[in-house]
Amino acid sequence: MFISSELLLFELTKQIEIHLIDTKAHWLRFHFGKIYQKSFQNDQYQKLQEWCNDILVKYSKTIFESEDFTSLQENALISLLKRDDLQMEEIKVWNYIIKWGIAQNPGLSTDPNNWTRENFQSLKDKLQNCLPHIRYFQISGDNIVDNIELYQEILEKDLLKDILKRIANSNRNVQSKILPPRINFPQSLPSSLFFLKNGTIHSSILSRVKKPKYAIYCGPTVGPVFDNDLCMRNNFNQDKQCYCGQVSYEKAIRNVPGWFSISEYEIFEVQEK
Known part of the structure; x- marks a missing residue:
């Protein structure tokens, strides 16, 4: 009976979440x-x-540059680090992670040149769940030397050596795990969404992009995605993985709330003559 109640509560929670996202998005953004x-x-x-x-x-600056960043919960921070579409240079991600880790160790100096081995170990322990999600091999050689080499004691064994090997020769095999580069939104991409409503042009909807930077992108498990205006996830034609x-x-x-599936779609490129 207790297990059944827990399952019922879990299902109810999911339905409330869906309802809020589908019908109360403005309220969610306000709060x-x-x-x-x-x-x-x-x-x-x-x-x-x-x-x-x-x-x-x-809008990564919203959280990373906020005054409350260092008080961010670890699971929230990790969930962002895992995202392939996090819009931030990887060296900046690294610097913010170091800032967050230092803040979790009260009394720790911000200058690693003055640290003891115990200080580095304390930082490594605090960041052990964050560091595996940094895309080290997407960071330039200059930034490795200027920003990461100082903290080599918190890195996994041979990681820095492998990074430097790849900088010298991008085809060289290394033992360290290489994460894929993050997906960057195009800086400028004219785009429009066209919805043929009721099979007639007269009642159809043409929606032009207002923010070209977020017009369209694709990821390993999503896409094409036209920001949150039309998002297709995973298997778009089943499991109701799409929303508008x-x-x-x-x-x-689309004015009907709720998640939905798409049977098929077409993308056209319009070229000027």
Whole structure:
């Protein structure tokens, strides 16, 4: 009976999350800070966590440059680091992670030149769940020397050596795991969404992009994605993995709330003569 009640509560939580995302997105954005913080205090709020991160990966400065960054919960930080579409240079990600880790060790100097071996170990222990998600092999040689070499004691054995090997020869085999580069949004891409409603041109919807930077992108498990205006995840034609909103395009192309599936889609490239 107790297990059944837990399962029922879990299912109810998921339905409430879906309802909020589908019908109360404006309210969620208005209270974004509290929603973001609360959603990561309970792992049951997976959809709200994902909804928050979908916004933060595009506007990463919102969280990384905030005064509250160093008080960010570890699981929230890790969830962002795992994202392939986090819009930030990798060396900046590294620097922010170091800043966060130092803040978790009260009394630790910000200058690693004055640290003892115990100081480095304390930082390594605090960042042990974050460091594996840094895309080290996407960082330039100059930034490796200027920003990472000082902290080599917190890195896994031979990682720095492998990084330097790859900088010298990008085809060289190394033992360290190489994560894929993050996906960057195009800086400028004219785009429009067209929805043929009721099979007639007259009642159809044409929505032009307002924020070209977020017009379209694809990832390993998503895409094409037209910001949150039309997002297709995983198997878009099953399991109701698609949703529509209105963020970076002029108009919402779908007014019916809820997740849905797409049977097929077409993408056209219009070229000027």
